[in-house]
Amino acid sequence: MFEFAFLRYALAGSVLAGILLSLTGVLLLLLDMPFLGTCMSHAAFLGAIVAVLVGVHPLAGALTACALAVLAIWPVAERTKAGANGALSVVMAGTMGLAFVFMSRLPGPKSEALTLIWGSVLTLTAAELAWLAGTTLVVTLLVIIFHRWIAAVLYDRDVARSSGVPVRAVLFGVLLAAGATVSASLDIVGGLLIFALLVNPASAAYHLTDRLKWTFLLAAVFGIVSTLGGLWISYWLDLPAGAVMALVSTLIFIAALAAGHRHCQRN
């Protein structure tokens, strides 16, 4: 099967998206803002639909929409946890409604729009793969370089600030990473299912370890298993790849929940 370029691109894209989505997912999960990922994915979906409507590349639309979403969400994300998820849910509902309104205005068959909903890893182009690889490299490097600052912000924002950590910069960086991650991965699993790959591998890893480093590493492994496993199963059973990736990640989470140790948490 490796003689086909589209399959090689699909495999590479699946591995990269598995790593990228799970690393960003850990950040969002531990900041207690998983809705931020959903919000971003809906914004990216809306941007991509508008881009298709006006005749530009969907990735350009998704990136623009995510950049605008970062600016809109920033005041909410800066707050502590209380109330943030409620506000994000409102933004999420609004962007989803708008996306479907614009979709209804698309002329002819809506196959390209449907691809953005369900994902289409087999149609990944070299340019899209290069963008995904670049985003994965940058996000991974940022997590490695700033892991001490990230740990401090995840632990407690006030403590981090008093310890000399630039908390606003770290939070803004996480938001930008979330926007770039979702935009770059939209083609792999689609706007509706991307949330599963952001949350499930990260949550599964969280249930299995008490080390931040291992949470990132395990999440990346689970992300790769979800995307590659989903691609392989969908190939042999002729099922939509994005949907099967989401299902595999859900199974991994259930297995981790059963095997995990956090249920005996002391506090």
Add this chain to the structure above:
Amino acid sequence: MALSLTILDQVSVTLAGRRVLNAVSLKLHEGDFVMLRGANGAGKTTLLRCLLGMIRPASGSVQRALDPGETGYVPQVQHGALAMPLLVRDVVAIGRCAHLPFWGGLRPADEQAVDLALQTVGIAHLAKRPIRMLSGGEMQKMQLARVLAQQPRILLLDEPTVHLDAASRHEFIALLNHVFQTRPMAVLLVTHDEHAVPPCCTRELTLHDGGVREVGQAPLPVQPSTSILADYTGSAERSGKGA
């Protein structure tokens, strides 16, 4: 004369339409150990947040002779933070953030500071324990170790003993007392606890109706009893040797 580290000058803060602090003035000098009491909602935490630079006052000014990272902060027991996948040593190492270069992890000197901070508060044996496994008392000792590793010039504590049992409370206050004796810094301890008066407390204040009032002079400081605390900063002349 002792160096003024932080000065609140006629600071007023209004939150959600309510005047929480009303023309509050407060100076913290090196060597001060100030206790601040007040009823719930009196504005104690707001005052701390002003000192930390997290709240901008409606009027008045906050002057700090400090660099970023020179203010240590011990919050109340943080049950939310306990869920983080971190070990005790990871949290204590957060205190070194201000001393670290832009790139890279802990250097040998930072590792040493973390080890010494853990030993100083007597939790070296918990270094590899996940923070979710800590009791409230152990959690607050870890916080103290974190700020010791930070080596701040001013230490702000927001009701650090509020969820602790009597034994843990007394242990924490005794530890804080010892730490203060061996570090040249200022401490502001916000507390409800009538019995949590460290011997080294130099001033006692109350916050009422948005204003700060001096309660009275506290007893003279006592000398520290542990050599390890003196080792921490090498300030033997401030500790047992000087007695």
